[in-house]
Amino acid sequence: MVDGATPVVTDNQICRGAGRPDCGCRCFEQECMVEMIIETDSLTKLYGKKVGCEDICLAVGEGQIFGFLGPNGAGKSTLVKMLVGLLFPTSGTAQILGRPLGDLGARRRIGFLPENFCYQDWLTGEELLSFHACLYRMSKMEKKRRIPAVLEQVGLAGKEKQKVGSYSKGMRQRVGLACALLPDPDLVFLDEPTSALDPLGRREVRKIMVELRERGKTVFLNSHLLSEVEMICDRVAIINKGRIVAGGSLCELLANSIEVEMQVEAQSPEMLADLSSISRSVTVEGRIVRVSLRGKEDIPALAEAVVRNGGKLFSLEARQKSLEDLFVDIIREEGHLI
């Protein structure tokens, strides 16, 4: 049942209450006060005639973990590659850390873990990091300080003399994450950072992301692991077939997604028509009637519609949808064709 839990979030806290429809937070007002670290205006990438992503307007605030979700081929990596300067947009503009795309000063403050990382197998973990430190133009002192620190952070301390070619898949992902975190970036793009990790590794990486946020850093996370996104992200955007189809704080998105299951006898076409006027989706399976609602304030109207049409209501249970339910609903509504 959706309970009427008392809000636990006070005015000056940012809400992390994913899935709390009535958390009482003020995440939207707070959002207006946050400095924007990424702003895109109609950003579009075409590969010939094929759409990579189209007309992307996004704003990501400082100190957030932003989840960027979408089915395979939706355009997530294309957008990230444009934002980190690996692809030129076909049209549109963007600002990263207050600077236009491609600005070198901004790039030094960005970390990036690509999805298909392929590092130099013949280097040791330490040599690889040293190479990346050179690319970031880090001083010798900084290098000496940061390399052991990131190795420790990603759980590779003691493995730095081993060749990357001999690393397991999870260790490779960890060393990639170490490269992304090396310059202690203000903004870090992680394209599926936990896809190769075991459950413990995933938990460790989530902890790293949360620690980054606590230090005021911004994390842009591409992920298919929706339960993970639900656990840590402040805001999300969903992309499908190159276009953003939904977005907002997790509170906002999930608060508007309630599923109600009723046991009803003496159903009639009139009753189902009445329910359909309240809900965007009504399905019937024997005595069970399932209804999706945008808010729990519509629940009493459902019960009334059943009774008004002569139905017998034996039970009514409402539950908050998960991010995964919401994702599937949205992509289904939009139609998913790669």
Ligand SMILES: Nc1ncnc2c1ncn2[C@@H]1O[C@H](COP(=O)(O)OP(=O)(O)OP(=O)(O)O)[C@@H](O)[C@H]1O
């Ligand atoms: N180099 C390329 N040349 C041509 N088309 C490309 C190229 N890279 C991506 N695409 C196309 O652009 C679209 C978006 O791809 P992209 O890799 O951004 O998706 P994605 O959301 O990251 O998918 P996944 O979840 O599988 O990583 C797809 O239709 C893909 O085939």
Ligand SMILES: [Mg+2]
């Ligand atoms: Mg991708």
